Amino acid sequence: MTVPGLPAQHEIVDPTGPPAPRRPVRVAVAGLGRAGIAHAAAVSSIPGCELVGVVDARAAARRDVRGLGYDAPSFGSVAKLVARTQPDALFVSAGWQERGPIARAALEAGVAVCVDPPIAPTLAEAAAVVRLAAERNTPLASCHALACHPVFARARAILASGALGEIRQVRSSTYLSRVFSPESQQRAAPAESAGGALVHSALDLLFVLLWLLGPPVLVRATSRRFYGPFEDEIHTMMALPGGAEVGLDCSWSVPGYPRQSSVIEAEGANGKMLISDDALEVELASGHGPLPSGPLRLGHSELPQAARFDLGGETLYLADASFLAWVAGGPPPAGRGDAALEALRVMDVVYESARDGGKPIAFVAP
Amino acid sequence: MSGSPRLLLATRSLVGVSLATRDRLLDVVARYREPESLAVTLSKAVGAGVDGVLASPLPVLFAAVAELKQTVPIYALLPALTEHERNDFEPGVEGLIERARGSAGLLARLRAGWSGLARPAALYRGDLARRLPLLIELEVARLSPRALKGVVLDACLTDLVLAAGKRAFFDSYCRFVRRRFGAAAGLETHNLGLLLARLREWDLRPDLVVGPLNPCGLMMKPSVAEVLDELKRTDVPVVAKELRAGGVVSLVRGAEFARSHGAYGLAPDLAEVEDVGTELRALGKG
Numbered sequence: 001m002t003v004p005g006l007p008a009q010h011e012i013v014d015p016t017g018p019p020a021p022r023r024p025v026r027v028a029v030a031g032l033g034r035a036g037i038a039h040a041a042a043v044s045s046i047p048g049c050e051l052v053g054v055v056d057a058r059a060a061a062r063r064d065v066r067g068l069g070y071d072a073p074s075f076g077s078v079a080k081l082v083a084r085t086q087p088d089a090l091f092v093s094a095g096w097q098e099r100g101p102i103a104r105a106a107l108e109a110g111v112a113v114c115v116d117p118p119i120a121p122t123l124a125e126a127a128a129v130v131r132l133a134a135e136r137n138t139p140l141a142s143c144h145a146l147a148c149h150p151v152f153a154r155a156r157a158i159l160a161s162g163a164l165g166e167i168r169q170v171r172s173s174t175y176l177s178r179v180f181s182p183e184s185q186q187r188a189a190p191a192e193s194a195g196g197a198l199v200h201s202a203l204d205l206l207f208v209l210l211w212l213l214g215p216p217v218l219v220r221a222t223s224r225r226f227y228g229p230f231e232d233e234i235h236t237m238m239a240l241p242g243g244a245e246v247g248l249d250c251s252w253s254v255p256g257y258p259r260q261s262s263v264i265e266a267e268g269a270n271g272k273m274l275i276s277d278d279a280l281e282v283e284l285a286s287g288h289g290p291l292p293s294g295p296l297r298l299g300h301s302e303l304p305q306a307a308r309f310d311l312g313g314e315t316l317y318l319a320d321a322s323f324l325a326w327v328a329g330g331p332p333p334a335g336r337g338d339a340a341l342e343a344l345r346v347m348d349v350v351y352e353s354a355r356d357g358g359k360p361i362a363f364v365a366p
Numbered sequence: 367m368s369g370s371p372r373l374l375l376a377t378r379s380l381v382g383v384s385l386a387t388r389d390r391l392l393d394v395v396a397r398y399r400e401p402e403s404l405a406v407t408l409s410k411a412v413g414a415g416v417d418g419v420l421a422s423p424l425p426v427l428f429a430a431v432a433e434l435k436q437t438v439p440i441y442a443l444l445p446a447l448t449e450h451e452r453n454d455f456e457p458g459v460e461g462l463i464e465r466a467r468g469s470a471g472l473l474a475r476l477r478a479g480w481s482g483l484a485r486p487a488a489l490y491r492g493d494l495a496r497r498l499p500l501l502i503e504l505e506v507a508r509l510s511p512r513a514l515k516g517v518v519l520d521a522c523l524t525d526l527v528l529a530a531g532k533r534a535f536f537d538s539y540c541r542f543v544r545r546r547f548g549a550a551a552g553l554e555t556h557n558l559g560l561l562l563a564r565l566r567e568w569d570l571r572p573d574l575v576v577g578p579l580n581p582c583g584l585m586m587k588p589s590v591a592e593v594l595d596e597l598k599r600t601d602v603p604v605v606a607k608e609l610r611a612g613g614v615v616s617l618v619r620g621a622e623f624a625r626s627h628g629a630y631g632l633a634p635d636l637a638e639v640e641d642v643g644t645e646l647r648a649l650g651k652g
Binding site: 040041044177256299 | 381387452456460491492493494522532557560584585588589612614
């Protein structure tokens with residue numbers, strides 16, 4: 001779409017249409033907290049998709065979702081849901097301990113599964129779920145919404161084109177003002193969590209770094225705890241195979257971030273790029289394809305707004321729609337199971353290094 | 367279109383809800399940290415001819431209003447949630463009622479109790495359409511009846527119910543607000559095209575719908591073309607917000623765009639305005 005009045009530089013980006021399933025898809029949602037209801041809303045607004053059932057062991061949660069107007073049949077167990085509604089796909093937003101068993105039950109029944117990250121509380125359990133999906137040849141993904149953000153998705157296209165040349169250094173951060181007391185840490189990271197700020201608020205960014213740059217070969221990290229048993233901030237350095245260093249700083253105990261803010265700065269042989277929720281800024285020494293030399297700024301509002309429904313932003317719709325498009329025979333989404341598992345493997349090494357006081361640890365992809 | 371405002375000053379950026387850049391958001395929060403600063407701005411806005419202030423009834427608003435002798439007309443955006451609370455918000459209505467009850471005064475709790483007699487939790491627990499009146503009673507209780515010009519349902523609830531397609535909820539909500547408070551019944555949405563289409567199908571007409579309209583098409587869902595088409599067809603007064611598309615275009619251009627496509631009113635946010643008195647006066651004349 002061309003919007004009247006936009007500067008001509010915006011014509012260099014190709015508009016992308018919204019992802020959409022090629023055939024009708026019957027969809028269910030497991031776990032009816034905030035994220036689960038958001039999936040239910042997104043699914044209800046994706047053309048060709050029907051919300052056929054919801055599941056949660058808590059009767060009050062089932063009652064509340066009905067109270068919001070979602071009339072799809074509700075169940076207390078996945079087995080009943082699958083038997084009665086025969087969904088093609090299931091979004092899993094249940095608590096940490098339940099995600100793995102729910103995903104396995106659905107995959108065993110041949111239902112495609114998209115799990116809110118992380119797929120399971122332990123790496124071993126997540127790997128088992130990914131293995132099961134491969135054995136059953138059934139789509140499995142993790143809902144890494146940041147990869148669907150228009151700015152981050154556009155950045156990947158530019159990086160993949162080689163416009164920056166060989167990558168020399170990457171710095172990234174994600175900050176949020178959320179945990180400032182033991183109580184708020186407990187709310188943000190329940191006891192059964194695999195960790196604190198990294199797994200709860202930076203896993204999406206870690207996934208995007210791997211999605212943009214590939215896996216590291218060496219990882220070292222340090223973390224600090226202020227309000228409880230889990231880390232409130234973590235500093236990670238990862239070395240890429242070519243020698244470039246990738247930094248990731250994360251804190252959820254920093255003032256001034258009522259809204260989470262994620263930023264990536266990449267420097268390459270031919271220029272640099274800054275990716276944030278607000279805009280994509282590229283500065284190239286030499287022009288590359290349609291990208292001119294010199295500075296170029298593409299604001300979020302100037303990039304194509306592909307989602308057809310907005311629920312606190314459009315990334316959730318895009319993540320859900322791209323998964324359902326895959327289920328209906330389209331291309332796999334960014335967060336497909338094996339890619340999501342790789343992010344969990346790197347996260348595991350980050351935590352291991354942090355526990356060892358920042359000791360460098362080699363990352364070997366299996 | 368009585369009760370439908372032509373010009374509102376929105377204050378959502380004060381609680382972190384805005385498309386403005388992070389720097390701009392921090393700038394606004396710092397500027398209005400003291401209630402006196404916000405009070406002066408609200409007074410200027412009223413002087414510039416706004417029909418009211420679109421704001422959640424949160425302590426920051428009460429503190430500012432308390433500084434003023436004049437009545438500031440309020441279009442109360444409910445439920446009143448800061449960005450922090452929004453992050454932890456569980457969509458069921460019962461949690462919101464409990465939270466509001468905890469911070470409400472005795473009189474508000476009594477009124478809500480009275481209202482609750484007709485909608486007992488024992489029968490209707492979790493039913494948003496039945497139980498929302500209790501939440502509204504509790505949340506607007508600290509506003510003077512003279513100041514309350516309208517109640518606007520926050521997009522985080524409107525859009526959840528919109529996705530579910532529950533006509534009865536919107537119908538009962540509008541009836542309740544008009545009957546109980548004699549005020550305008552409004553809906554905020556981030557899916558303007560879809561909401562207007564549904565309202566047309568359902569033959570419902572709230573007093574205002576607040577939604578994003580800007581020349582960049584930012585947040586105009588399901589698509590720019592569909593939003594503009596619905597604007598031509600609707601008879602619901604639409605009050606445009608996010609006029610500057612996160613700061614990319616000027617307020618004047620955003621306002622021109624919205625009006626030229628059929629917006630009934632405008633609701634620029636504090637984060638979109640530099641000189642409140644001058645800019646709002648200019649918009650009022652436009």
